[in-house]
Amino acid sequence: MSWFSTFLTSSIGKKLVMSLTGLFLIVFLLVHLTGNLQLLIDDGGRQFNLYAKFMTSNPFIKITSYGLYAFILLHAVQGILLWLKNRAAKGGGYAVNNTKATNTVAGFAKNMGWLGIIILVFLLIHLYQFWLQMKLGTLPMVNYDGVEVKNLYVPVMDAFSNIGFVIFYVLSMVVIAFHLWHGFQSSFQTLGLNHKKYTPFIQFLGKAYSILIPLGFALIPILFFLRNS
Numbered sequence: 001m002s003w004f005s006t007f008l009t010s011s012i013g014k015k016l017v018m019s020l021t022g023l024f025l026i027v028f029l030l031v032h033l034t035g036n037l038q039l040l041i042d043d044g045g046r047q048f049n050l051y052a053k054f055m056t057s058n059p060f061i062k063i064t065s066y067g068l069y070a071f072i073l074l075h076a077v078q079g080i081l082l083w084l085k086n087r088a089a090k091g092g093g094y095a096v097n098n099t100k101a102t103n104t105v106a107g108f109a110k111n112m113g114w115l116g117i118i119i120l121v122f123l124l125i126h127l128y129q130f131w132l133q134m135k136l137g138t139l140p141m142v143n144y145d146g147v148e149v150k151n152l153y154v155p156v157m158d159a160f161s162n163i164g165f166v167i168f169y170v171l172s173m174v175v176i177a178f179h180l181w182h183g184f185q186s187s188f189q190t191l192g193l194n195h196k197k198y199t200p201f202i203q204f205l206g207k208a209y210s211i212l213i214p215l216g217f218a219l220i221p222i223l224f225f226l227r228n229s
């Protein structure tokens with residue numbers, strides 16, 4: 001085994017993988033939310049569908065997407081392994097130390113595994129509903145000024161006209177908020193980026209992010225439902 005794989009399978013290596021993949025997923029969520037907010041434009045899905053077409057045909061974004069799938073898998077598998085190991089050792093979360101500053105997040109840290117598993121279930125349902133339909137489903141086509149695109153707006157409309165799915169999405173966003181609340185600052189802590197001046201700012205940014213991003217996602221099904229019902 002090379003030093004690199006030895007490092008990656010060590011405890012600190014696993015935490016580093018969690019931290020770096022987590023930060024990548026944090027950036028992804030911001031981009032994903034920005035794109036999805038186009039669903040709220042009252043244009044029958046035109047801008048959203050053209051955006052989805054761009055996202056699935058641009059070569060750079062396509063390659064980034066493969067990285068995203070790999071990072072989601074890595075984050076989930078490593079997270080579950082670390083969580084099981086910590087549970088067996090009765091040690092709690094993966095990036096908790098005993099300093100006063102981190103004690104406040106220890107409660108969330110302990111539940112990171114459960115929160116992560118719920119998010120994984122959400123993600124599987126979510127990907128089946130939209131992503132798989134875009135990739136393999138038989139979506140109706142729509143023509144915008146001579147450009148034929150898949151009408152991804154249709155499955156979104158179907159899902160968010162259903163109150164059950166609206167509630168499911170909103171509750172899942174609450175779980176994501178709790179996961180991010182701990183995960184954001186934990187990833188910086190794991191990287192050793194502790195600084196007298198910048199750490200309070202990172203903590204504030206993490207808290208603001210953990211509330212605003214899930215809130216933005218939750219508003220989409222709610223507003224969609226209210227508009228179309």
Ligand code: HEM
Pocket residue numbers: 032036039052055056065068119123126127130131134135152156169176217218220221
């Ligand atoms: C209201 C909330 C959300 C809406 C309306 C939404 C919508 C969509 C749609 C329409 C797609 C298919 C896009 C395509 O294939 O081009 C998609 C893909 C995806 N979504 Fe969401 N999403 C939401 C929340 C989330 C959340 C919270 C997460 C993560 C926890 C997430 C993770 C993903 C991933 C990983 C993909 C695949 C992306 C890719 O292929 O590059 N989504 N989403």
